Amino acid sequence: MVFKNRVLVALFCVFMQAKSVSLWKRASVYNIPGDPPYTVPEAQLSAAINCTSGNTNPKIALIVPGTAAQAEQAYGLNLGLLLPANGYPVCYLNTPDNSLIDAQITSEYVAYAINSLASSTGNPIRVVTHSQGGLNTQWALTFWPSTRASVFSFFAIAPDYRGSIVLDATRIQLAAGVPQNAAAVQQGYGSNFVTALAAHDGLTAHVPTTDIYTLTDELVQPELLLNATSALSGSNATNVAVQSVCPTVNPDHITIIITGVTEYLLLMAFGAANGRADPSSIPLTDRTQLCLDILPHFNSVAGAVSIGFQTLVAVFTTFTTVTDPQSAVTAEPPLMPYAQ
Ligand SMILES: *[C@@H]1O[C@H](CO)[C@@H](O)[C@H](O)[C@H]1NC(C)=O
Ligand SMILES: *[C@@H]1O[C@H](CO)[C@@H](O)[C@H](O)[C@H]1NC(C)=O
Ligand SMILES: *[C@@H]1O[C@H](CO)[C@@H](O)[C@H](O)[C@H]1NC(C)=O
Numbered sequence: 001m002v003f004k005n006r007v008l009v010a011l012f013c014v015f016m017q018a019k020s021v022s023l024w025k026r027a028s029v030y031n032i033p034g035d036p037p038y039t040v041p042e043a044q045l046s047a048a049i050n051c052t053s054g055n056t057n058p059k060i061a062l063i064v065p066g067t068a069a070q071a072e073q074a075y076g077l078n079l080g081l082l083l084p085a086n087g088y089p090v091c092y093l094n095t096p097d098n099s100l101i102d103a104q105i106t107s108e109y110v111a112y113a114i115n116s117l118a119s120s121t122g123n124p125i126r127v128v129t130h131s132q133g134g135l136n137t138q139w140a141l142t143f144w145p146s147t148r149a150s151v152f153s154f155f156a157i158a159p160d161y162r163g164s165i166v167l168d169a170t171r172i173q174l175a176a177g178v179p180q181n182a183a184a185v186q187q188g189y190g191s192n193f194v195t196a197l198a199a200h201d202g203l204t205a206h207v208p209t210t211d212i213y214t215l216t217d218e219l220v221q222p223e224l225l226l227n228a229t230s231a232l233s234g235s236n237a238t239n240v241a242v243q244s245v246c247p248t249v250n251p252d253h254i255t256i257i258i259t260g261v262t263e264y265l266l267l268m269a270f271g272a273a274n275g276r277a278d279p280s281s282i283p284l285t286d287r288t289q290l291c292l293d294i295l296p297h298f299n300s301v302a303g304a305v306s307i308g309f310q311t312l313v314a315v316f317t318t319f320t321t322v323t324d325p326q327s328a329v330t331a332e333p334p335l336m337p338y339a340q
Helices: 002-021 042-047 071-075 079-085 104-123 132-143 144-151 170-176 182-185 192-199 258-269 284-291 301-319
Strands: 050-051 059-066 092-093 124-128 151-157 209-213 239-241
Touching: 042 104, 050 104, 059 071, 059 079, 059 104, 071 079, 071 092, 079 092, 079 258, 092 104, 104 124, 104 132, 104 144, 104 182, 124 132, 132 144, 132 151, 132 192, 144 151, 144 239, 151 258, 170 182, 182 192, 209 258, 258 284
Parallel strands: 059 092, 059 124, 124 151, 151 209, 209 239
Antiparallel strands: 050 092
16 A cells, blocks of 8 residues: 555656656647637648747747748848847748738637647747738737737737828728728728727736837837827736837837847846846946947848838838639628637
8 A cells, every 4th residue: 555655656756757847848839728710720830830949949939920021031131140140049930921911810829829839838928920920820819819928929910900000091092992802901090800809818928028110110000109009008018108118219120120129128028037128227338338329249241131122012011902712802801700
């Protein structure tokens, strides 16, 4: 009997140890109970994850691209250099059709990648997003509750959680009978997509979140009002306008990625015990240099050029009539059952 108990105790200890090192490891991350079912086959979701240094490093950072951007091309020479140089190996998410399709589908890729990488690393992961990537990630965190425990830190650069009044141009075109990219329509201010997100508590930060945005954004607006489209609420949200740190630094939707303040706060958030940046704790000397943009940080000219070029293409693609049958729609895509 004593022997049997010892065996049981030993087994229990082994179990607890295994549990403590593999809390995030799962036999399957596809269709976890409590989540809505994926509509995209698992092999496709899985094939979209491109980790440049394997998928087991616990400090991995997932890069989720914005509209019409291919992750590795757009961010490879900026975030893709900055993060590994500071100990965070990156995984690019190759969203289908460069995130121009139904944003609900793109968000499935984000939800799956988050749980898949948390499982392969055995840790909650870091996620950095640009533009629509932030909206897709917040959609995933809102509707796939299993993903919340899988994210240690979510850093969103110029996200449009409430859509953008600039993108309303696509809705006007649509009303005039001109087909548009699905994701551009869904990012109109007050679209069914962003309305559904708001209605399901999607404007509350579900995980430690830092939102950084610029008042002079030419694509994502409004940012000036109390309810900036880039801001979330709740105790897990830190919302930072670049200008609140450096009043005279005015990046646009793209250059915000390679602005010193952004990259500084990104590393601060990823390195913080609570996964969030705290702009009030930037040392004064750093702040002065940051605001002059002379802090010897991480930006290469190539990084700026690549993001600049990628963006011209992206803006053009987003706003012009598309012939790609994958993303062209004549009406906003219907909401999935789970979001109705
Ligand atoms: C994955 O990223 C690597 C490194 O940046 C790049 O060379 C490669 O082309 C990418 N592969 C895919 C399929 O995107
Ligand atoms: C904030 O994030 C923590 C850690 O992920 C989580 O446990 C908590 O539920 C979150 N709070 C809210 C209000 O979502
Ligand atoms: C901000 O949003 C909240 C909740 O949606 C709303 O009650 C409030 O009136 C809004 N404030 C402004 C200035 O739009």
